[in-house]
Amino acid sequence: MAPLDITRTIDIAAPATxxxxxxxxxxxxAQWFGDRIEFDASPGGAGAFGWTGHDHGPFRVLVExxxxxxxxxxxxxxxxxxxxxxxxxxxxxFDLAEIDGGTRLTLVETGFEELxxxxxxxxxxxxGWRAELGDLVEFLESR
Amino acid sequence: MNDVAKGVPAVLAVLADETRWNILTAIGAEDLSAxxxxxxxxxxxxxxxxxxxxxxxAGLVESFRIxxxxxxxxxxxRLGELAGELDSIGRQWDRRLEAIKRIAERPG
Numbered sequence: 001m002a003p004l005d006i007t008r009t010i011d012i013a014a015p016a017t018x019x020x021x022x023x024x025x026x027x028x029x030a031q032w033f034g035d036r037i038e039f040d041a042s043p044g045g046a047g048a049f050g051w052t053g054h055d056h057g058p059f060r061v062l063v064e065x066x067x068x069x070x071x072x073x074x075x076x077x078x079x080x081x082x083x084x085x086x087x088x089x090x091x092x093x094f095d096l097a098e099i100d101g102g103t104r105l106t107l108v109e110t111g112f113e114e115l116x117x118x119x120x121x122x123x124x125x126x127x128g129w130r131a132e133l134g135d136l137v138e139f140l141e142s143r
Numbered sequence: 144m145n146d147v148a149k150g151v152p153a154v155l156a157v158l159a160d161e162t163r164w165n166i167l168t169a170i171g172a173e174d175l176s177a178x179x180x181x182x183x184x185x186x187x188x189x190x191x192x193x194x195x196x197x198x199x200x201a202g203l204v205e206s207f208r209i210x211x212x213x214x215x216x217x218x219x220x221r222l223g224e225l226a227g228e229l230d231s232i233g234r235q236w237d238r239r240l241e242a243i244k245r246i247a248e249r250p251g
Contacts (some may be wrong), residue, residue, distance in 0.1 A: 006229060006232055006233045006236060008233065008236045008240055009243055010240040010243075010245050012242070012243070012244045013248050013250060014247040014248045018247040018248075019243065019247045021247070022243045022246040022247045023243065025204065028246055031242060032239045032242035032246065033239060045177055086171065103247070105243065105244075107236055107240060109232065109236070114194060142149050
């Protein structure tokens with residue numbers, strides 16, 4: 001596991017189908033992220049996570065992998081109103097596993113080392129760090 | 144090979160250790176003494192001291208004295224900022240996952 005990845009696990013006393021619904025149904029997503037949600041949980045499906053009353057537009061989402069009700073992977077943009085591609089977005093992966101009495105949900109968010117930082121261009125030192133962190137991630141993933 | 148390229152393998156080896164990464168993340172958020180680090184991390188004060196020496200030798204942290212206490216700070220502002228940012232994103236996920244749990248566990 002690379003240090004730049006975010007990993008979280010939570011045990012939920014509900015069947016995987018209910019957890020899956022919370023992750024994929026727009027009206028349920030709106031209860032844990034934003035409040036104006038469009039989401040199509042199919043491979044290549046698009047989505048948009050936003051808030052009512054915010055000036056900036058929603059954060060766009062692109063579904064990369066779906067294996068209902070086990071795995072959901074999507075890329076989401078870090079900036080509003082742009083299509084998520086490597087460099088402006090991170091990848092969110094949810095894995096659902098059956099456990100005694102419910103479902104273990106594991107979240108991994110990756111791709112932070114790919115983010116392009118406009119400020120980096122102004123500071124050679126920063127470029128150095130970024131390069132090293134990128135190398136670090138490769139190194140850790142190749143072990 | 145320039146200086147930066149030469150430095151990379153050393154920094155990689157230093158950061159590849161999870162405890163050192165956690166120490167660096169903590170120091171990146173605020174300056175801390177070895178004792179304060181030992182209170183926050185599941186590692187003995189002796190082990191913390193060893194890791195701090197390695198991090199200092201690699202030029203990633205430096206020590207300074209406040210009164211009778213020696214504290215450590217991260218060198219490389221961006222690295223500290225990045226660590227802080229990741230920490231904050233992680234905490235957002237903690238809140239979101241708690242909400243997902245509540246939603247899924249609702250009867251009906």
